[in-house]
Amino acid sequence: MKNLLRTILLTVTFVTLYNCGDIESIHEKYLTGEKIYAGKLDSLEVLSGYKRVKIVGLTRYAGSSTECTVKWEDQTRIFPLDRSEDETFEMIIDGLEEKSYEFEVTTTDNQGNKSILQYCTGKAYGDIFRDSQQSRRIKGFSFSGTYFSAEWADKAESEHIVRTLFKYENNANGYSELTVYPDDNITNLIDWKAGGKYVILSEIVTGDFGFDTIPLIPVEGLLPTDNVFALDKSLFASVRLKNDILGDGYGGKISGMWDGVKGSAQDSRYHSRDGEGVPHTVTIDLGVLTDLKRVEICGRGDHHNWNPKRFQIWGCSDIEGKDTNLPSKDANWEQEAHSKGWELLLEGEAVNPIENLFEMSVISTQKVRYIRYRVTEVIGPPSVGQGAYGCVQEITFWGANISSAED
Numbered sequence: 001m002k003n004l005l006r007t008i009l010l011t012v013t014f015v016t017l018y019n020c021g022d023i024e025s026i027h028e029k030y031l032t033g034e035k036i037y038a039g040k041l042d043s044l045e046v047l048s049g050y051k052r053v054k055i056v057g058l059t060r061y062a063g064s065s066t067e068c069t070v071k072w073e074d075q076t077r078i079f080p081l082d083r084s085e086d087e088t089f090e091m092i093i094d095g096l097e098e099k100s101y102e103f104e105v106t107t108t109d110n111q112g113n114k115s116i117l118q119y120c121t122g123k124a125y126g127d128i129f130r131d132s133q134q135s136r137r138i139k140g141f142s143f144s145g146t147y148f149s150a151e152w153a154d155k156a157e158s159e160h161i162v163r164t165l166f167k168y169e170n171n172a173n174g175y176s177e178l179t180v181y182p183d184d185n186i187t188n189l190i191d192w193k194a195g196g197k198y199v200i201l202s203e204i205v206t207g208d209f210g211f212d213t214i215p216l217i218p219v220e221g222l223l224p225t226d227n228v229f230a231l232d233k234s235l236f237a238s239v240r241l242k243n244d245i246l247g248d249g250y251g252g253k254i255s256g257m258w259d260g261v262k263g264s265a266q267d268s269r270y271h272s273r274d275g276e277g278v279p280h281t282v283t284i285d286l287g288v289l290t291d292l293k294r295v296e297i298c299g300r301g302d303h304h305n306w307n308p309k310r311f312q313i314w315g316c317s318d319i320e321g322k323d324t325n326l327p328s329k330d331a332n333w334e335q336e337a338h339s340k341g342w343e344l345l346l347e348g349e350a351v352n353p354i355e356n357l358f359e360m361s362v363i364s365t366q367k368v369r370y371i372r373y374r375v376t377e378v379i380g381p382p383s384v385g386q387g388a389y390g391c392v393q394e395i396t397f398w399g400a401n402i403s404s405a406e407d
Contacts, residue, residue: 039063040115046122049212052094053122059087065107072103098126125206135202135219136164143229147188155182160204169196195225228293231397233258235287242323245280249273257395264302269393278388279328279376289367290399296357298394304353305380306389313346315368
């Protein structure tokens with residue numbers, strides 16, 4: 001019995017010692033083989049550049065890592081891992097061909113421990129992309145308000161353009177420069193030279209996630225040779241001087257002459273009242289100062305007897321003291337108008353009973369702002385006297401050297 005107990009005790013002791021030794025050997029295996037990782041960059045992204053990329057990450061989980069290694073294809077770059085207040089770390093990979101890349105990114109600490117491997121993708125742009133882009137395009141030139149303007153095509157035509165430098169010749173034989181931004185549709189030009197040269201210099205960003213800008217090939221052109229533009233009718237206003245007619249007969253109104261509506265609508269034309277007769281005068285404030293060059297007169301279409309056959313255009317720059325005391329039918333009216341400072345710019349005779357375009361053959365000695373339209377004869381009988389009416393559906397003026405009325 002004692003021998004049996006001794007045998008059992010020895011067996012238990014042996015097994016226990018064996019098992020303890022085995023556990024220690026297992027612990028030793030894992031302790032000696034433990035993998036320690038260095039801190040890593042967080043939220044990696046790749047921004048596109050011109051023949052390069054920028055890899056950006058956050059250092060908040062970088063721990064004690066001191067450098068960052070970037071591998072792609074058969075290339076490797078190592079960057080010292082610098083910290084910034086905003087925890088942002090940037091690496092530029094340059095000298096790249098124009099294509100997409102996959103990058104392997106790891107960080108390393110002073111003990112040689114590496115972070116887990118991270119992947120990020122991005123694209124470098126180059127000359128193929130640049131040459132496929134279109135500079136900001138000018139649709140045309142116009143005069144609106146008191147400014148000569150370049151009208152730009154919609155930014156959707158050139159979605160990657162960030163800015164455009166527009167250079168144009170001025171009258172001092174130099175160049176004026178303006179910056180045009182993507183949301184700009186109209187650029188007002190000051191002191192431009194008729195027929196002068198202009199240059200468009202656009203810059204594009206390198207793609208949707210780009211950080212570089214690339215200048216496009218300059219585009220050259222010529223400004224209009226003719227600086228005569230239709231005046232902006234939204235600036236027109238009626239000025240009723242002494243002996244001017246009311247012009248609101250038969251549903252008409254003076255402002256209907258410049259509302260942009262042709263045809264026969266009663267409220268879009270002027271029509272003299274019963275008894276106002278012919279000759280008669282209407283005075284208009286153009287809202288700008290200009291050398292008047294051209295006038296178009298459009299009469300009533302459905303009943304043209306009262307459209308003008310013969311008429312005059314008078315002009316002056318300042319309305320102060322320009323009232324004429326004589327009725328427009330008086331034989332001495334023109335002499336008085338001259339003495340008051342009015343200048344006769346045009347004596348026109350209609351060829352077409354409805355629409356007529358006239359060039360101003362008289363060179364004015366002053367820029368004009370105020371126009372006096374005087375109809376002296378209408379198409380249908382009776383042409384003179386109390387039985388005649390006057391009607392104009394639309395009147396349009398063109399001018400050169402247009403400037404603000406406040407200048």
